[in-house]
Amino acid sequence: MKLKQLILSSIALGALAFTVGMAQPAHAAIGMESPAPAQNLEKPASVTTQHHINVDGKVLEPVKDHQNVTYVNGQPLVALRQVSEALGYKVAWDTPTKTALVDMSIATLAIQPDQAQIVRKGKLQIINLDTSESMLPTPRMIDGQLFVSPNVFKLLLNDVKITKDEIFIAPQRMQLQSTTNTDVVHTNGINTFLPPSDKATTKVESNTKATTKDEPLIKVKRTQTTDKNTK
Numbered sequence: 370m371k372l373k374q375l376i377l378s379s380i381a382l383g384a385l386a387f388t389v390g391m392a393q394p395a396h397a398a399i400g401m402e403s404p405a406p407a408q409n410l411e412k413p414a415s416v417t418t419q420h421h422i423n424v425d426g427k428v429l430e431p432v433k434d435h436q437n438v439t440y441v442n443g444q445p446l447v448a449l450r451q452v453s454e455a456l457g458y459k460v461a462w463d464t465p466t467k468t469a470l471v472d473m474s475i476a477t478l479a480i481q482p483d484q485a486q487i488v489r490k491g492k493l494q495i496i497n498l499d500t501s502e503s504m505l506p507t508p509r510m511i512d513g514q515l516f517v518s519p520n521v522f523k524l525l526l527n528d529v530k531i532t533k534d535e536i537f538i539a540p541q542r543m544q545l546q547s548t549t550n551t552d553v554v555h556t557n558g559i560n561t562f563l564p565p566s567d568k569a570t571t572k573v574e575s576n577t578k579a580t581t582k583d584e585p586l587i588k589v590k591r592t593q594t595t596d597k598n599t600k
Contacts, residue, residue, distance in 0.1 A: 406539045409532070420445050420531070424455040425539040438536065439516050441506035445536060446516035449480065449508070452538060456527070469508075469515050473525055480517060482510040489524045500524070 406426030413421070415430045418438040422429040429451060431437050437448040449469055453460050459472040471478040476498050479488040485507045491498025502524065508517045519529050519536050530537040 405542065406537075408530070408537050409535060412534065418445075420534055420536050422447055422452060423535050423537045423539075424452060427455075429455050435512070435514065439509070439511060441509065444506055445519065445531065446506060446509060447519050447536060447538075449515045449517045449521075452522065456522070456525075456538070456540065458525070471525070476525060478521070478524060480508050480515070480521065482508050482515060484508065487521055487524060 406423075408423060408426075410421070410423050410426075410428050413428055413430055416428075416436070416438075418436050418440075420438050422437055429437060432451060435448075437451050439446050449471070450460050453471050457473070461470045461472070462468070463470060467481055469478075469480045471480065475493055476489050476491045479490070485503040485505055486501050487504055488501045489498060504518045504520055506518060508515055508521075510516075519531060519538060522538050523529050526541050528537070528539050528541055
């Protein structure tokens, strides 16, 4: 019985490694170690905040003079949309619930302004990735941009490191253990977080392809929040 459980666990971990590795470079697909992205990069002149954002070895510069880092009680928050898209994720905004949805290959995050609880809904049939975690400072909506703790991206299997002047975020590097059971990803059939809404999800402009459905990728409980004009 123990041997059977060990075999099943190995298959599950291998399937997860394969799914995550689909987005990695070709040399990762043959079991080679991916090169580590550069850290401690030079801050460009366009960044006027104490920290700059390093996404997978590249500095993420502000867009249209809007800084992508803000601070709450001395702790940095990063622009959710810009960082997510730099990592290749799809971002949407569910207006009825005031919820940002960040979607990637194996999971979807649901994030609400001024709410500490971050919800992750997994897509794998073989491993349950569903979870929720409380993170401070809470997400803040500032001038139409949602800012979140950099540690939010750990929930999507990223490495996060904050130094005195750099916020480093990059996908975790891992060797593929197995190519078995590739059919482990299923579409979001989520109906456990929110009563059905007749209103469609408003897609955030993105360079990535839009989803084929207009319904929310994930549903969360409705909450009444008070907008905070945090600088």
